[in-house]
Amino acid sequence: MPEIPVNLKDCTWPDLPAHYDSALHQAVQFILATVPDVCGILVSGTILRGNPSPSSDLDIYVIHQQPWRQRLQRWFNGVPAEIFINPVKKVYEYFTAERGHARPITSHMLHTGFIILALDDNLAELRKQAAVELTRTPDPTPQQLTITRYLAATRYEDATDIAQTKPETADMVLGQAVYAMLHYAFLKANCYIPRDKDLLMALAGLDAQLAHKITAFYRSSTFEERFALAQEIADSTIETRGFFAWESEPEDVDR
Numbered sequence: 001m002p003e004i005p006v007n008l009k010d011c012t013w014p015d016l017p018a019h020y021d022s023a024l025h026q027a028v029q030f031i032l033a034t035v036p037d038v039c040g041i042l043v044s045g046t047i048l049r050g051n052p053s054p055s056s057d058l059d060i061y062v063i064h065q066q067p068w069r070q071r072l073q074r075w076f077n078g079v080p081a082e083i084f085i086n087p088v089k090k091v092y093e094y095f096t097a098e099r100g101h102a103r104p105i106t107s108h109m110l111h112t113g114f115i116i117l118a119l120d121d122n123l124a125e126l127r128k129q130a131a132v133e134l135t136r137t138p139d140p141t142p143q144q145l146t147i148t149r150y151l152a153a154t155r156y157e158d159a160t161d162i163a164q165t166k167p168e169t170a171d172m173v174l175g176q177a178v179y180a181m182l183h184y185a186f187l188k189a190n191c192y193i194p195r196d197k198d199l200l201m202a203l204a205g206l207d208a209q210l211a212h213k214i215t216a217f218y219r220s221s222t223f224e225e226r227f228a229l230a231q232e233i234a235d236s237t238i239e240t241r242g243f244f245a246w247e248s249e250p251e252d253v254d255r
Helices: 018-034 088-100 105-112 123-134 143-162 167-188 196-206 208-219 223-236
Strands: 038-044 058-064 070-076 081-089 112-117
Touching: 018 038, 018 058, 018 081, 018 088, 018 112, 038 105, 038 123, 038 196, 058 070, 058 105, 058 123, 081 088, 081 196, 088 105, 088 123, 112 123, 143 167, 167 196, 167 208, 167 223, 196 208
Parallel strands: 058 081
Antiparallel strands: 038 058, 038 112, 070 081
């Protein structure tokens, strides 16, 4: 079993502005002092990539040799940090699960991150697999596509049902419907669903006309305008405006 380094000199550091650099050093020192059997530490996120927002945090991935996982939220030098602690086996499970959900969050974090500490080859191997995962497609099953489409359609139908009697609630549900339609557009194209911050920009590269409609939806100032645009978006994505006939695959419930 590798030994935990006795000080921060055993680590390699990215080039960050002083404020963030100090925060990262404090975070790693905290990790080494509190997490048992650490064998790898990686930092990722917009701070590392050089384009942080005012509320951006340090995303820190920790690999250890204990059979448990944990998420920690902490402040270091005034900078928020999200710390994800996992054994190696669990990370490989994330790769599979996130591909199934078309949201490769772990793969993106590891692939774009910077290795601060590596006491064995596990973190390097995980990064290799992360790169492979990002070259793949989500390959949703016909049932996954149908369920996603149906949920978007029923939300739109619910908004339609109460548009006259509960316009404020209808507006809220309509926003949920359009968001679901947006996700469906990526799944239908067999593309991973980007994180919300990148969703509209990625959509412009996938379908510029649809991106224009959705941008107009979020910018419109009246419910009537949003409702009309949502109808166009529904026709362009899920190609229905409510309930439709479908059936799920039989599932064995005795296991």
